[in-house]
Every structure is written in structure tokens, then in C-alpha cells.
Amino acid sequence: MMAETSMTDWKAIAVAKGFAPEDRVILPLEKLEAQFILLREQIAMETEPVTHHVLPLPDGSR
Amino acid sequence: MNIQEAGAELRARRVSSRELTAACLLAIERGNGKLNAFLTVTPEHALAAAETADRELAAGTDRGPLHGIPIALKDVFCTKGIRTTCGSLLYKDHVPSYDCAVAERLAAAGSVMLGKTHMHELAYGVTSNNPHFGPVRNPWNTDRVPGGSSGGSGAAVATGMAFMAMGSDTGGSIRVPGAFCNTAGLKPTYGRVSRFGVMPLDFSLDHMGPLTRTVRDAALCLQALAGRDERDETSSHAAVDSYLPAEGVSIRGLRVGVPSNFYFEQVDPDVAAAVRRMVQLAAGLGAQVEMVTVPDIAGLNAIGRVILLSEASAVFERFADRRSDFGVDVRILFDQGALLPATDYVNAQRLRRQFVTAFLQLFAGIDVLMTPTTPTVAKRIGESTILAGGVEEDFRLAATRMVRGINVLGFPAISIPCGFDGEGMPIGLQMIGRPFAERELLAAAAALEDATEFHKRMPPEFGG
Numbered sequence: 001m002m003a004e005t006s007m008t009d010w011k012a013i014a015v016a017k018g019f020a021p022e023d024r025v026i027l028p029l030e031k032l033e034a035q036f037i038l039l040r041e042q043i044a045m046e047t048e049p050v051t052h053h054v055l056p057l058p059d060g061s062r
Numbered sequence: 063m064n065i066q067e068a069g070a071e072l073r074a075r076r077v078s079s080r081e082l083t084a085a086c087l088l089a090i091e092r093g094n095g096k097l098n099a100f101l102t103v104t105p106e107h108a109l110a111a112a113e114t115a116d117r118e119l120a121a122g123t124d125r126g127p128l129h130g131i132p133i134a135l136k137d138v139f140c141t142k143g144i145r146t147t148c149g150s151l152l153y154k155d156h157v158p159s160y161d162c163a164v165a166e167r168l169a170a171a172g173s174v175m176l177g178k179t180h181m182h183e184l185a186y187g188v189t190s191n192n193p194h195f196g197p198v199r200n201p202w203n204t205d206r207v208p209g210g211s212s213g214g215s216g217a218a219v220a221t222g223m224a225f226m227a228m229g230s231d232t233g234g235s236i237r238v239p240g241a242f243c244n245t246a247g248l249k250p251t252y253g254r255v256s257r258f259g260v261m262p263l264d265f266s267l268d269h270m271g272p273l274t275r276t277v278r279d280a281a282l283c284l285q286a287l288a289g290r291d292e293r294d295e296t297s298s299h300a301a302v303d304s305y306l307p308a309e310g311v312s313i314r315g316l317r318v319g320v321p322s323n324f325y326f327e328q329v330d331p332d333v334a335a336a337v338r339r340m341v342q343l344a345a346g347l348g349a350q351v352e353m354v355t356v357p358d359i360a361g362l363n364a365i366g367r368v369i370l371l372s373e374a375s376a377v378f379e380r381f382a383d384r385r386s387d388f389g390v391d392v393r394i395l396f397d398q399g400a401l402l403p404a405t406d407y408v409n410a411q412r413l414r415r416q417f418v419t420a421f422l423q424l425f426a427g428i429d430v431l432m433t434p435t436t437p438t439v440a441k442r443i444g445e446s447t448i449l450a451g452g453v454e455e456d457f458r459l460a461a462t463r464m465v466r467g468i469n470v471l472g473f474p475a476i477s478i479p480c481g482f483d484g485e486g487m488p489i490g491l492q493m494i495g496r497p498f499a500e501r502e503l504l505a506a507a508a509a510l511e512d513a514t515e516f517h518k519r520m521p522p523e524f525g526g
Contacts, residue, residue, distance in 0.1 A: 008403035025397045028456075033406075035364040040409050042361075044416065055266055055296065056252050056418060056472030057497055 065131050065225045065279040072119065072130050079119075079130030082225075083112035083174050086132040089223045090176065093524055097199045097208075099217040101137050102145050103177035108132065111174040118172070125172030127282040127306075133168060134224040136212050137178040138185055139270075140259040141165050148261045149181040149192050149211075151387040162259025163291050164228055164270055171286040179214030179227050185263045186374060186392045187211055188238050188461045189443070193389035197443050200242060201521035202487055206440040209239035209461070215273045216243035221524035226274045226283050230260060232267045233370060234435075234465030237477035240273055241435035241490020244479045244519065246507070247273045248280040251497045252472030253298035255284075256291030264373040265296070266411075267366065267469045276517055277478060277508040281305040284500060303501040307508035314348030316506055319428035324359040325464060328451035329437040336481030336489040337434045343513055344432065349506075354428060357420040362467035363459075365417065368402060368410040369470065375399025414470055421471050425496045430506045435477040435490030436461050464492060474500050476507050479516035488516075 010033075011026060019025045063071070071077040087105050094100050115130035140146050140158035142165075147153045165175070180198045182190045190198035190213025198213035200206040201221045208217045212229030216239030219227050229236035231249040240247025248271040255270040262268055272283035284305050291297045320341050326334050345351045375396050385393060425431075437450040441457055448457045468475045473494055480491035491510070495503030511517055520526030 008405070010401040010403055014397075014401050019397070024394050025401070029398045029401060032364060032367055035361070036368055036406060036410070039358075039361045039364060039413055040406075042416070043409060043412050056414060056470060 064275045065282055068131055069127050079112040079115040079174060083108050083132045086176055086223055093221050093223060096204055097201055097217045098180055098196050099198055099214040099223060100177050101147060101180045101195060104144060108174050108176045115172050115174060128286055129172030131225050132174045132176050134176045134179050134218050134227040136181050136215050136229050138230050138261045139164055139228060149183045151194050152381055163256035164287060167287055176224055179218050181214055182211035183389050183392050185211040185230055185235060186395055188458055191443055200440050201524050205442050207443055209242035211235040212239050216240060216245055219245045219273045219275060220521060226272050229271060229273050231269045231271060232263045233469050234462045236271050236273060237435050237465050237492060238461055240477040242440040244488035245273045245275060246277050246280045247477045249475050250284060250500055251474045253296050255287045256294040256297045258291050258293040262377050264370050267370055277504055277511045278307055281307060281504045300498045305501055305504055307505040311505045311509050313506050313509040316349040317428045318344050318349045318351045319354040319431045320351060321356045321433060322353040323355055325433040328453050329434055330451060332483035333434050333489050337491055340480045340491045340510060341432055343510060347509060357417055359467050362417050362470055365410045365413050366466045366470040368406050371399035372402050372407040418471055429502055431494040433464055433492045435464055435492040437463060439483050439487035439489060468494055473497055474503050476503060478507050478511055481516060
């Protein structure tokens with residue numbers, strides 16, 4: 001079943017930090033999160049493990 | 063005149079590097095008040111380097127195609143003894159004690175550094191409307207943005223202030239100003255050009271490359287820049303090719319993919335028509351053009367935004383107590399990045415690997431993918447939204463919609479001039495290649511450039 005949000009309630013943290021719910025910090029991030037949650041469901045567990053999570057190209061091409 | 067032409071004139075002794083440099087300095091003196099393309103100009107340094115280049119040539123020492131050629135560096139490249147601001151108050155008085163690898167290699171190739179070009183604050187945006195040092199203006203219409211974040215580099219090359227200006231590209235920052243200012247803009251493969259000594263925005267998305275007047279000039283610059291640098295662990299061990307396309311290079315048989323999804327949606331009609339004419343031109347020159355379905359680019363862009371927001375906020379977290387030193391737009395992005403969960407960042411990197419695999423599969427069937435660089439031409443300074451294909455969009459997201467994902471992949475891409483809209487504003491064609499296949503990508507771009515005249519036009523107010 002698809003998770004509807006992240007484990008971290010970042011919006012609550014943002015509001016606690018003083019950002020208004022409708023401001024330019026929260027609104028775009030909400031849209032991005034909604035898009036990202038759909039993508040997250042596409043992660044195939046059998047792709048793990050991989051090396052270099054944070055570099056775009058595999059070692060073979062370096 | 064471009065780098066190849068200037069090089070021929072230099073070697074024929076019909077012009078000196080000092081004369082070329084003086085001409086660029088004059089163009090800067092005349093145009094910079096209108097365009098704000100340079101933050102720092104170093105005439106004494108440049109003239110001294112030019113005289114050295116002339117003496118060497120006279121003595122028979124030729125360092126290659128960039129010998130004696132006046133160039134500029136975006137103010138994100140550290141230069142020894144020369145202020146390097148990154149377009150930010152955080153670094154407004156920063157004078158590095160060393161040269162970055164790019165500056166070293168360009169100096170070793172004999173080029174003449176004119177100064178440092180203006181940019182979007184911290185390279186974090188596409189307008190180059192800098193709240194601290196003023197906006198860079200588009201030479202084709204000074205009420206409009208030049209694109210960014212390498213906006214000063216685009217404006218400088220388009221107006222003859224420099225033969226080449228280096229840019230950095232984290233989500234389109236070389237290709238977007240290239241498209242908006244009518245220059246070539248090359249983002250090489252991730253790891254192809256050393257980032258040692260370049261002030262970072264995002265360590266897994268940052269790429270360095272040249273903005274030039276022609277594709278072959280970009281190839282000459284890449285030749286000087288490419289190669290492993292032990293000081294940058296992300297720089298590649300892959301062999302350096304010979305990048306300069308031959309005269310009369312052919313694209314007969316080249317497999318050109320044209321996306322049937324995403325890239326022509328919500329695009330201005332003038333932009334779509336100009337790009338489709340280039341596709342027809344490629345077919346007419348013998349390329350095998352086929353429509354292809356590309357992976358989910360909107361998703362790829364979302365992954366790129368999660369990575370960029372997270373990594374950039376990590377890079378600049380040390381300045382969290384200096385909020386008033388950030389412009390509003392950049393501060394909002396840092397706040398957003400600080401709020402994103404770490405799990406999103408890790409999952410974005412996992413998804414990134416899946417997309418790289420999907421794109422490698424796509425490129426098994428094609429050599430080059432042709433798309434618009436941007437969905438619209440340059441907007442007016444200060445506008446935060448834009449109509450793209452009749453739909454209102456945030457300008458930053460719209461302008462990076464076609465280019466951002468390619469940074470996530472790390473694939474090479476180039477923007478070249480491909481037309482003008484009804485108001486005379488330039489339009490860019492993006493060509494994307496396989497990792498480390500810059501040779502093939504540049505050859506394809508050069509063949510199209512050879513068959514068109516768009517790159518020869520200069521802004522009317524600046525010599526056109």
C-alpha cells in the first residue's frame with residue numbers, strides 16, 4: 001500500500017519554525033512531496049545494494 | 063570572430079593577442095554598464111598574459127588552439143589573488159589563494175583571462191537577477207533575463223566581450239543562458255571536467271563547461287579542460303577523446319531520437335517550430351530520425367529537485383546564522399532543503415540509479431536525443447511566472463524543465479542556437495548524448511551548425 005507521506009512530518013516542523021502554511025517555503029515543497037511520493041513507490045528493492053548512491057554514473061563508465 | 067578564426071589570424075601574424083585582448087576589454091568597457099555581465103575585470107592581468115602569449119608565439123612556442131585567446135570565468139571559479147564572490151554577500155570580499163583546476167588548465171593552454179562574469183546568487187537560479195550585485199541583462203533585449211545561473215557568461219560571449227566564458231551547470235545553468243543569449247553551451251558528462259576549486263552548489267549535480275560562439279570552439283575548450291584530476295575524486299579516469307569535429311562533418315546514419323512525450327508539451331509554438339525544423343534538417347542531412355518515448359522526465363525533475371534542495375542546503379548550512387546575507391529567493395530554497403527528510407534524499411538517489419539505467423537502455427537505440435533547451439524564450443526581468451504553451455508556470459521550474467533531469471543522469475548535453483521568435487529573441491536546441499560520448503555529440507551539433515546561420519547573428523545593439 002502506498003504511503004501517503006514521509007516518515008518525518010516536515011510540515012509540522014516548518015510551522016513550528018514559524019513558516020505560515022501557505023507561504024513560499026511550504027507550498028512548493030508540498031507539491032514536490034506529492035510528486036515524489038508517487039515516484040518512491042517505483043523503487044525496486046532488487047536494485048539493492050548499489051554502490052555510489054550519490055553519483056549519477058556507475059563505476060564502469062569512469 | 064570565433065576562437066578558430068582568431069587562432070588562424072594570430073598564427074598568420076595578422077593580429078596579436080594583445081590586440082584581441084584590448085578589443086575585448088573595449089567591448090567590456092562599452093557594454094558592461096548596460097549588461098552587467100562582468101563582476102570583476104582584470105585588464106592589467108589580461109594584457110600581461112596577452113603579451114606573454116605574443117612573445118611565446120613569436121619565439122615558436124604554441125600552446126594550442128586557445129593560445130592568446132581572451133576568455134572569462136564565471137565568478138564561481140576560484141582564481142588566485144582575484145576576488146571570487148559566487149554572486150553572494152557571503153563571499154563578497156573572498157580572494158582565493160589558489161587557482162581552480164579549470165583556471166590552471168586554461169592558463170596552461172595559453173588563454174588570456176579577462177575577468178569574472180556575473181551570475182545568479184550562489185549559482186542557485188536561472189535568472190541571474192542578483193539582489194546584491196544587480197541583474198545581468200540579456201543583450202538581445204535588456205529588459206529581459208539572460209538566463210542563469212551563468213548569465214554573465216552568456217551575455218559576455220554573445221556580445222564579443224570574450225571568445226569563451228566558463229559556466230557551471232547544476233540544473234541547466236550553462237544551457238539555459240546559451241539558449242537565451244544565442245551561444246553554444248556545453249555541459250560535459252559528470253566527471254569529465256575537474257571541479258577542484260569551484261565553489262560548490264551541489265556536489266552530485268554540478269558540471270563545468272564552456273559557453274562559446276560555435277560548437278567547434280566548445281570542442282576546443284573541452285579538449286583543454288577534460289581529464290582526470292587527482293584533487294577531484296569525482297573526476298573521471300575515462301580516456302580523453304579528440305573532440306574537434308572535422309570540417310564538413312557528416313551526420314549521415316546518425317540515429318537521432320525525438321521525444322514523442324514531455325519535451326514538446328507546454329512549449330511556445332515558435333520554440334517547438336524552430337526545434338522541429340532542426341529535426342527536419344538533421345533528417346535532410348541523412349540522419350535516421352525516429353520518435354522515441356522517454357522515461358518520466360517530470361519524475362526525473364522531481365528527483366533532481368529533491369537532490370538539489372538537500373545537497374545545497376547541506377553545503378550552505380554553515381551559514382545558517384547569516385540569513386540576511388541571502389536573497390529572498392535563494393533563502394527560500396535553503397529553507398526548503400533543510401525541511402526535506404533524509405529518507406527522501408536517499409530514496410531520490412536510489413531512483414536516480416533506476417533512471418540512469420532506463421536512459422542507457424534508451425540510448426542503446428539512438429546516438430543523440432534532440433529537444434528544446436527551454437519551453438520559452440527569455441522572460442522579462444522580475445517576472446516570476448511565465449506562459450509556456452498557454453499554461454502559467456513558475457519561471458524557474460519552466461526554464462529548467464527540459465534540462466534539469468540531464469544533470470541527474472550525468473549525461474552530456476549541448477544547447478546550440480536554432481532560431482528566433484517573433485520578437486527576435488533567441489531559441490536553443492538541446493542535444494543529449496551518451497556518457498563520455500562528447501565527440502559524437504559535438505560532431506552532430508557541428509553538422510547542424512554548419513547547415514545554419516543562427517549562431518552568426520549578434521544582438522543588434524552590440525554589433526549585430
